Amino acid sequence: MNFAPIEELFHKFDETAQILQEDLSCTYLDALGETGENFFHGSVVQEEISELAKKRLTKIYASFRTDTFSKEDIRKAYQLAILKGMKENVQPNHQMTPDAVGMFVSYLINKFTAEKKEMTLLEPAVGTGNLLFTILNQLPEKEISSFGIDVDETLIKLAYAGANLQEHPIQLYNQDSLEPLFIDPVDLVVSDLPVGYYPNDVRAADYELKADQGHSYSHHLFIEQGINHLKEGGYLFLIIPNELFVSTEAPKLNKYLTSQTHIQGMVQLPLSMFKNESAAKSILILQKKKEGINPPKKALLVTLPKLSDAAATQAILNKIDEWVKVDK
CATH class of the missing domain: 1.10.150.470 (DNA polymerase; domain 1)
Incomplete structure (x- = not known):
């Protein structure tokens, strides 16, 4: 390079x-x-x-x-x-998605939407836009109409300037992503989920994944909001904490996802990418249910090696290619 x-x-x-x-x-x-x-x-x-x-x-x-x-x-x-x-x-919510993760999400999107040339995409926690820009730059052969939302005025201004500099026609909204969105359902929802508690209990009460007691998990509400704004048969590519399914609210989340989506797979990112194991993340791939679309015979479950290990990484990519041909 x-x-x-x-x-x-x-x-x-x-x-x-x-x-x-x-x-x-x-x-x-x-x-x-x-x-x-x-x-x-x-x-x-x-x-x-x-x-x-x-x-x-x-x-x-x-x-x-x-x-x-x-x-x-x-x-x-x-x-x-x-x-x-x-x-x-x-600030804790001002962390940028690493380039390697953005590129791998782009690779997965390309695999799961190989037949589609025109798509709409929503990033409900767009931040500075780096994850979204990475996807758009990695998939130039696809015509992607994009929408980005963030509550932070500084971050959305940076995303706006970055979109202009890279000549990406993105519609950006400076608002709380868990408030009502005036955006039509999209083909793809992509997000590096903001992890934490959502302080607005009144607004959280409108969600099925609200907590029974105390503040709700914002990352759970973001998942529900993403599914709500997805077309039937559309995909979510979510960067999630590895501990997503072990919290006290996890059974409710699991039940909700099973009722609304087909869980296509989960790709665990290399632990070497994170400061400690508790901060480790994975990419969760969901497809919103649609009549005529069946769940995969077997969900894609892989753990990425250190990306510096070219042979091991290629072996995983081959495994994903084979899964897409057989199970998707």
Whole structure:
């Protein structure tokens, strides 16, 4: 891989974000969203900026052309800048999905939707958009109309700027994803589920997966919301904590999933990707029930090896290919 364009772009994003951060007295992440918009327009759109900062920025923006960089170069450079900003202002829900996971989710989507060329996709916890952008960049032969939702204003602004820079026509909504959504049912729901408790007990009461006592699990409600907004026969690709099915609420979740979906499979991600075993995750693949669609003869259950082990990884990919041919 040629890292030169990614490094060049990162330095442009970083330098201009720092100028804006200082001049506007805002956080690095907010400044990064602002500079992303400036790069897209090719000019400084902020009116409250000083003349000196405007001159410095204009010179850098003038040297940028999207057609000289690939979408993946732009995504990776932008991601690096976001990661820098997150180190300065760490919040638990501001964790980005690792690239390797996003690419493997893309691979699975391609396998399960091989016959479909046009699809609609919902990411109900879109964050900075990195998982969604990875999927769109990895599946350029498919025409995917995308919708992203996030309650965090800073993250949705970063996703908006990133979508523009990569020229992805995504509809983004800044709202609580568990409130009513004005989006038609989609073919795919993809999400790195936000894990924790949902504080709005009144809203949670509208969900079947609400807790019998105390606050409900937000990740359970996100799953139900995803199923509600999925077409019959559509797929969910969910990045879940490995402990999803061992909590006190797990029996209710399991019963709900069995009634609403066919569980196609679960891919356990390598433990080496996570700081400790309790933080480990898997990819859960569900298909919403539809008349005429039968459950798989046997669910796909695999554990990914370290992705640096090429031979072992290829063996797992071969196993998945064989399962898709025989069991799907």
